[in-house]
Amino acid sequence: MGLTASSLNLTQYDVEEVQEHCGGKFNSREIQCLYKRFRTLDKRHKGYISEDELMSIPELAISPLAPRVTQVFQNLNFKDFCRVLAAMSDRATREDKLDFMFRVYDVDRDGYISFSDLETIVKHLVGSSLNEEQVGELITRAMGELAELRKKTGVGRGGDDGRSSPSLGGGITFDEFRVIMKGNTKLPTVKVPVGFD
Incomplete structure (x- = not known):
């Protein structure tokens, strides 16, 4: 180029x-x-x-x-x-947008959204309005809901609390993320302002 x-x-x-x-x-x-x-x-x-x-x-x-x-x-x-x-343009597919969101949430870039990834994201979102214990409880509850989702849908590898390594089932895969986000209609979109030069 x-x-x-x-x-x-x-x-x-x-x-x-x-x-x-x-x-x-x-x-x-x-x-x-x-x-x-x-x-x-x-x-x-x-x-x-x-x-x-x-x-x-x-x-x-x-x-x-x-x-x-x-x-x-x-x-x-x-x-x-x-x-x-x-990945956030009007012409991007839902899959493109979900992939971008997954990459934002996968803080350590290991291909899974783990307990520690969620902890980092939740802390960014809530700031100091929740203490460490409350953040941990929130994430543990979310991982419990993930375990239930895994049982219902058959997606995933079986569940634990998400604190273990990905090979032991701890962490959200992209396929699971897709299922979790299925009902979400508000995905990131970027509009390029043309004509305002």
Whole structure:
């Protein structure tokens, strides 16, 4: 790709390459707008966006999950930035969006949402409004509900409290996450503002 940290414009070839990298989830105009936004965020023209630069996005900064989302997005070049955002585009499938959410919740990136992953996410969401014991009780209750779901649906490997290793059944697999999220209609969506240049 002909992009450098200081490139001011995308060539048609660059746009097509990004479109392919994103699975066609963004059109040419949206990619041009995303590139302008990327360049604005990349204040030091390094070719990637740092955690501090991501936190300068007001909509992200106010989110309780901002630390996790910035970990997913930080240090991405423009093509990869678009690829990650593509999972939340209007053209993304439900599966794409669930995969993105799963990656946010899978803090240690082991392919499972474990007790400790949930603990980290819950702490981000509730802040200091719950103490350690209350957070632990909430997660233990959620893992108990997961065990019941596993019994009802046959999805998963049988249950425990989620504190053990994934091979022993502790942790939510992507297939289970899909089942858990089945009734959820509010999945993350990003709209690229075109026409406001």
